[in-house]
Amino acid sequence: MRIAFLCQTYPPMVSGVAMAVSHMAQGLADRGHSVLVLTASDRQDPYTLENGSLRVDRLASIPNPARVGQRWVFWSRSDIARRLDEFHPEILHLHDPFLAGFSIPSLAREKKLPLAITLHALPWYVSSQAPDLPGLRQGIEIALWAFAQEVLAQCDAVVAPSRAIADLALEHVGRAATVISNGVDLRRFHPGQVSDEERRRLQVAYGLNSDLPILLYVGRVDTEKRVDNVVRAAAAVVARHPAQLLIVGDGKQLRSVRRLSRELGLGDRAHFLGFVSPEVDLPVLYRIADLFVIASEIEAEGLVVLEAAACGVPIVAVRATCMPETVEAPGAGLLAEPGDIEGMAQAMRRVLTDTALRKRLGAAARTMAEAHSLEITLSAHEKVYEELLRVRASDQWPVVGGQ
DSSP: OEEEEEOSOOTTSOSHHHHHHHHHHHHHHHTTOEEEEEEEOTTSSOEEEEETTEEEEEEOOEEOTTSTTOEEOOOOHHHHHHHHHHHOOSEEEESOSSSGGGTHHHHHHHHTOOEEEEOSOOHHHHHTTSOOOTTHHHHHHHHHHHHHHHHHTTOSEEEESSHHHHHHHHHHHOOOOEEOOOOBOTTTSOOOOOOHHHHHHHHHHHTOOTTSOEEEEESOOSGGGTHHHHHHHHHHHHTTSOOEEEEEOOOTTHHHHHHHHHHTTOGGGEEEEEOOOTTTTHHHHHHHOSEEEOOOSOOSSOHHHHHHHHTTOOEEEESSTTHIIIIITTTSEEEEOTTOHHHHHHHHHHHHHOHHHHHHHHHHHHHHHHTTBHHHHHHHHHHHHHHHHHHHTSTTOOOTTOO
């Protein structure tokens, strides 16, 4: 098959969507498909990279003011049409429902190409970044749900990375979605013993205390991720139990979160590591962690949750969006109510102080992650694409409005 992906972010830009699309693109190319990725240039000017069956076209971009290290592309219809004509795709797969939603669906109709879309983000993902003014966030959500309804009505297949997101799409726009995990690379992220030498290297590199258990957060440090709540809960834990907090990631709120940790007295019990390479140190940091904690209430699936789980790390999260199905149902961790700092701290204390519970949750976390393997994800997407091509070859196409 010849598949074209359209996404705002792609490595070396760092985000869950970027990593998910990268894994899919490279994985499908490794399976013999020809893959084109159209995405924002990470250095403003356009350029192209090719690696076997995978081609990445970086389009002219501008900085994204809301994200550290991220850029935007505005999807010039004529430029996209030209690049698609050169590549001759059989399938278009959209990973940017907002900006690309203005032009790509109609272009797909014009080119007579089946269009799939993955719901990596829903309207509250955008509205959560808006100022907390009376009625503003609600108004943004209402407008974006109306826009999402219009975009999804023009797509031939809708994919959601979790059942929670699929249910929300059905509730708000009446469109059913196929649930397919974004997947996790189980070859890179897996449990395992960490040698004393490797532990010492990480301790020196990141200033860790070898005698203290590790509470780990990985992800963007932005408002909607609620990292401040992670710090508050960790401070409540550290006040009563020996432990240290590791924050891996960068974002607009990094400075304020650092300041908060000082104000709460975490001192040298808090370590802010910035970006850590997923190819080198990140898997090992997961393996030496005693628990993984996340307070975000807007996750579509949570790639970092899957990565931690794949390494056998128990999860502490909040009861929102996909976390009940990803964490609680399979017994991979404990949940607190959104905004309940003491509830989160209590869950963290339970995991830290109960060795049997920690081992049980960690084993269940790994089992859960195995059901989200990248190989399963790739095969499920291939089935969606094959069905779209089958329908296109029949008199039933186009199937806009879907099942």
